[in-house]
Amino acid sequence: MTDALAPFVEATVRTATPLAFAALGELVAERSGVINIGLEGTIIAGAFGGLVVAGTAGAGLGFVGAVAAGMLVAAIFAFFVVTLKADHIITGTAISMLGVGSTGTLYRLYYGTTGAALETPTLAPFPIPILHSIPWIGGAFFAQPPVMYLLYVIVPCLAWCMTRTSVGLALRAVGERPEAARAAGISPARVRWVALLFCGAMGGLSGGTLVLAQVGTFNEGISAGRGFIAIAIVVLGRWSAVGVTGAALLFGAASALQYLAQAMGWGIPYQFALALPYVLTLAALAGAGKRSAAPASLGVRG
Amino acid sequence: MTTRAATTSTLFSWKRLLPPLLVSAVVVGVIVVVIVAGHHDIIESFSAFGRGSFGSAYAFWSATLVRATPLTLLGLAVALAFRSGVMNIGAEGQFLAGASAATAVVLTGVGGGMVLVIALPAAVLAGALWAAIAGWLKREFGVLEVISSLMLNFVAQYLVSYLVRGPLQEPTHVYPQTETFGPAAQLPLLISGQRLHLGYAIAVLLALILWWMFRATAVGFRLRAVGAGAAAAASAGQVMVPRVLFTAFLLSGAIAGLAGGVEVTGVTYALYEGISPGFGYTAIAVALLARLNPLAIIGTGIFFGALEAGAAAMQRDAGVPFQFVAVVEALVVLGVIALDWTRERGATRR
Numbered sequence: 267m268t269d270a271l272a273p274f275v276e277a278t279v280r281t282a283t284p285l286a287f288a289a290l291g292e293l294v295a296e297r298s299g300v301i302n303i304g305l306e307g308t309i310i311a312g313a314f315g316g317l318v319v320a321g322t323a324g325a326g327l328g329f330v331g332a333v334a335a336g337m338l339v340a341a342i343f344a345f346f347v348v349t350l351k352a353d354h355i356i357t358g359t360a361i362s363m364l365g366v367g368s369t370g371t372l373y374r375l376y377y378g379t380t381g382a383a384l385e386t387p388t389l390a391p392f393p394i395p396i397l398h399s400i401p402w403i404g405g406a407f408f409a410q411p412p413v414m415y416l417l418y419v420i421v422p423c424l425a426w427c428m429t430r431t432s433v434g435l436a437l438r439a440v441g442e443r444p445e446a447a448r449a450a451g452i453s454p455a456r457v458r459w460v461a462l463l464f465c466g467a468m469g470g471l472s473g474g475t476l477v478l479a480q481v482g483t484f485n486e487g488i489s490a491g492r493g494f495i496a497i498a499i500v501v502l503g504r505w506s507a508v509g510v511t512g513a514a515l516l517f518g519a520a521s522a523l524q525y526l527a528q529a530m531g532w533g534i535p536y537q538f539a540l541a542l543p544y545v546l547t548l549a550a551l552a553g554a555g556k557r558s559a560a561p562a563s564l565g566v567r568g
Numbered sequence: 569m570t571t572r573a574a575t576t577s578t579l580f581s582w583k584r585l586l587p588p589l590l591v592s593a594v595v596v597g598v599i600v601v602v603i604v605a606g607h608h609d610i611i612e613s614f615s616a617f618g619r620g621s622f623g624s625a626y627a628f629w630s631a632t633l634v635r636a637t638p639l640t641l642l643g644l645a646v647a648l649a650f651r652s653g654v655m656n657i658g659a660e661g662q663f664l665a666g667a668s669a670a671t672a673v674v675l676t677g678v679g680g681g682m683v684l685v686i687a688l689p690a691a692v693l694a695g696a697l698w699a700a701i702a703g704w705l706k707r708e709f710g711v712l713e714v715i716s717s718l719m720l721n722f723v724a725q726y727l728v729s730y731l732v733r734g735p736l737q738e739p740t741h742v743y744p745q746t747e748t749f750g751p752a753a754q755l756p757l758l759i760s761g762q763r764l765h766l767g768y769a770i771a772v773l774l775a776l777i778l779w780w781m782f783r784a785t786a787v788g789f790r791l792r793a794v795g796a797g798a799a800a801a802a803s804a805g806q807v808m809v810p811r812v813l814f815t816a817f818l819l820s821g822a823i824a825g826l827a828g829g830v831e832v833t834g835v836t837y838a839l840y841e842g843i844s845p846g847f848g849y850t851a852i853a854v855a856l857l858a859r860l861n862p863l864a865i866i867g868t869g870i871f872f873g874a875l876e877a878g879a880a881a882m883q884r885d886a887g888v889p890f891q892f893v894a895v896v897e898a899l900v901v902l903g904v905i906a907l908d909w910t911r912e913r914g915a916t917r918r
Contacts, residue, residue: 301714303657346902350909355655355714359852360901367894374889375606486891494718501715535734541726544719548701551711565712 270529274522275406280480282518283414284309284472288496289503289510290424291468296500297428298461299441299454299563303358304343306493307365308466312336312473314369317386317484318376320477325387329413329474336470337463339365344462348455354565362493370486388482389413411479413471417511425507437461441561469493498547504559517543587907591857594899595875599882602892613886620881621874630763631880634835636873638663638847640771641827643854643865644778645820651782651860652816653795658702658717659824660848661724662695666825667832668724668731669694671746671839674753674832675736681752688829695825696818698724703817707810713817721848729841736839745840755834767830771869774823778862791816824848846894850876853897856904872897 288309295302302308315335320328343361346352377384389411397408428434436457439447444454472492477484499517503510520543524536603613615623621632642659649656670691673679679686702720705711729744738747755765782788793801794812801807827847832839854872858864876893883890 301712303714303718346905350905352905352909355657356852356856356901357905359657359849360898360905363849363853363894364898364902367891367896367898370891371602371889371895374891375602491722494722497715498719535730537726537730537733541723544722547719548705548711548716551716552705552709560712565714 270526272402272405273529274519274526275403277522277525278515278518279406279410279414280518281521282514283410283417284475284480285492285495285499285517286417286421286511286514287468287475288472288492289499289514290420290507291465291472292496292500293503293505293507293510294424294428294437294461294468295465296564297437297441297505297561298458299444299561299566300347300458300462301354301358301497301565302340302343302462302465303355303494303497304339304361304365305358305465305469305496306362306489306491307343308336308339308361308469309365309473309476309493310369310489311339311365312470313477313484313488314373314473315470316474316477317384320386325389325478328386328478329471332474332478333467333470336468336473337466340462340466340469343466344459348458348462351567353567366486366489373484373486384483386477386482386484389479411475413475413479416471421507421511428507438561441563444563472496495543498544501560502543502547502550505561506559516546520546587904590903590907591871591900594903595896598892598896598899599888602888606888608886608888613882613888616882616885616888617878619885621878626762627877627881629759631877632870632874633764633768634873635876636869637765637768637771637834638827638831638844639851639854639872639876640768640775640865640869641830642824642847642851643858643869644771644774644862645823645827646851646855647858647860647862647865648778648791648823649816649820650855651795652791652813653798654703654813654816654820655714656699656702656717656817656820657714657852658699658720658848659820659827659851660844660846661717661721662698662821662824663828663831663844663848664721664724664728665698665821666691666695666828667839667843668728668828669825670829670832671731671736674749675746683753684755684833687753687833688826691825691829692822693825695828696822698825699817699821700814703814703821706817707814725841728839728843732840743840746838749833749837753833754837755830763835765830765834767834770826770830772866774826775862775866782862787815850897853901856901859904 288305292302292305312332312335316328316332319331339361342364343357346357347354391409392412393409398404400408428437436447436452439450439452440454440457447454447457473489476488481488495517499513500510502516503513520539523539523542527534527536527539599613599617600610603610620627622628642663645659645662646656670687673687673690674683677683698720699717702713702716705716706713732744732746736746738745755767758764758766758769782792790801790807790812793805793807794809798809802809831843836843850872854865854868857871858868875896879890879893882888
């Protein structure tokens with residue numbers, strides 16, 4: 267059991283990291299009242315942007331490209347949803363298709379029709395002294411590529427920002443009662459634009475992490491539904507930064523469970539492990555019921 | 569008043585022509601950009617597109633319409649839900665549930681020569697049940713159907729993956745798919761020498777039925793009333809809103825399930841993991857471009873069927889990446905949204 271534990275925790279954190287970035291972005295968007303189903307498109311745009319920039323400027327600047335690409339896609343989404351007041355779900359679905367389709371097309375155009383695997387420079391792991399040698403969990407949490415450590419900064423900052431600052435209050439007010447926020451002198455449109463651009467940046471970071479810190483290459487299915495999983499994670503994490511991070515780890519653990527199950531010879535079909543987080547999310551949604559923590563104006567047009 | 573009368577009476581007014589012109593411009597524009605950027609031969613590419621979609625009887629009956637079948641059925645499923653105010657984006661999962669159920673029935677070998685009479689209703693039932701989970705969560709617990717139906721898409725995907733690698737795998741246990749269905753479990757073909765199957769006729773018939781249902785029946789009226797404004801329908805029309813929403817979910821899921829059953833018995837004759845290349849999501853574009861009108865979905869279904877068939881030929885014969893189809897689909901949806909916005913703005917200013 268102990269032999270399998272360290273790799274299990276490692277695989278959990280590895281899977282959870284890009285999910286956590288994307289879900290924290292989605293959290294901010296949803297707190298402003300916008301459900302961003304286009305997140306899948308921002309993640310894959312980030313992955314592709316990271317690939318293109320890293321090819322000429324190295325992995326470090328690649329992340330800048332990833333964030334910029336994510337924000338670009340999020341800006342298109344924000345224009346339709348906030349400025350034109352379009353339906354969130356329909357627009358989001360279109361944005362996801364746009365992201366997946368345009369990166370797939372561009373990838374084939376730039377790198378040939380074969381879509382051959384293309385190596386890209388990646389960030390080396392950076393072990394934090396002392397902490398990385400903690401048994402079982404040290405390697406997973408403290409010997410990762412530096413981008414993962416951003417989570418240790420972003421999560422507490424976001425938690426503090428959303429609950430203890432006027433910016434966070436404005437964000438939540440717009441998500442709960444936009445008309446009341448407007449009466450208090452806050453522009454819901456502006457708040458939502460900023461929230462969605464932040465969401466795009468985090469989605470881009472998520473895609474950049476996949477390509478530049480984990481996989482080391484790009485393929486058309488690299489986002490693999492992570493944008494949709496992130497939406498489930500936000501629900502499961504009950505719309506708080508810490509909860510969302512915990513839920514991301516839970517999803518990571520569930521997908522790592524398949525390796526553990528194989529190693530231990532438990533004989534459960536791996537698909538059950540992979541489907542488990544979605545079923546959990548549905549159960550959590552039902553359990554939260556009508557006193558759910560969801561922002562009151564979530565998904566409402568305008 | 570006179571100006572309004574004038575614009576509506578003119579059949580070929582700009583307002584009517586604008587959407588199809590815009591859509592055509594988007595399609596051609598995206599294709600040209602992709603072809604030019606990839607240094608493909610533009611004549612060669614467009615002729616491949618034509619050959620694959622409308623260029624010959626075979627292309628039309630065996631590629632375009634075969635591809636249009638699931639898109640039309642799923643487009644109807646989406647339109648029915650959206651018109652009733654149910655944001656069912658789970659058509660993909662309900663399709664997979666239907667495909668799985670039909671496959672399971674076929675593989676058990678019940679019904680002998682009449683197996684389709686059991687398999688297709690099983691697909692309808694499975695799709696409805698899969699949708700009922702999200703509908704029930706909405707009715708009992710107020711769960712946002714967008715999130716629940718999306719989650720169920722993934723569960724269905726893993727379910728199919730489990731089935732074709734587990735209990736329903738072909739006898740040699742080498743490939744992740746079921747064995748090929750026998751002739752009794754294959755939908756009859758409509759034209760000899762063509763791949764077009766009975767499923768397309770079912771789709772067209774269903775479009776007519778739904779059109780009639782929305783126009784002329786009490787169920788259709790209630791669905792539309794709830795879609796137009798749930799609160800008003802409840803207070804003025806004494807409509808049981810939660811019940812109507814649940815019904816809409818069931819009907820939408822049933823149609824999507826049927827689409828899955830039709831696909832395995834009409835086209836693939838087997839179940840495997842990638843059986844739906846995102847049909848359930850493309851269907852949203854199909855439904856929206858038709859403005860959720862069931863009759864118009866016959867047209868938009870053919871349009872997107874031709875687009876996908878033509879793009880497949882273009883990739884095969886001219887090397888143009890197929891992925892641009894998703895870009896076109898996305899731009900069509902965004903274009904419809906933008907047109908609606910200009911219209912709404914025009915209406916409020918008047």
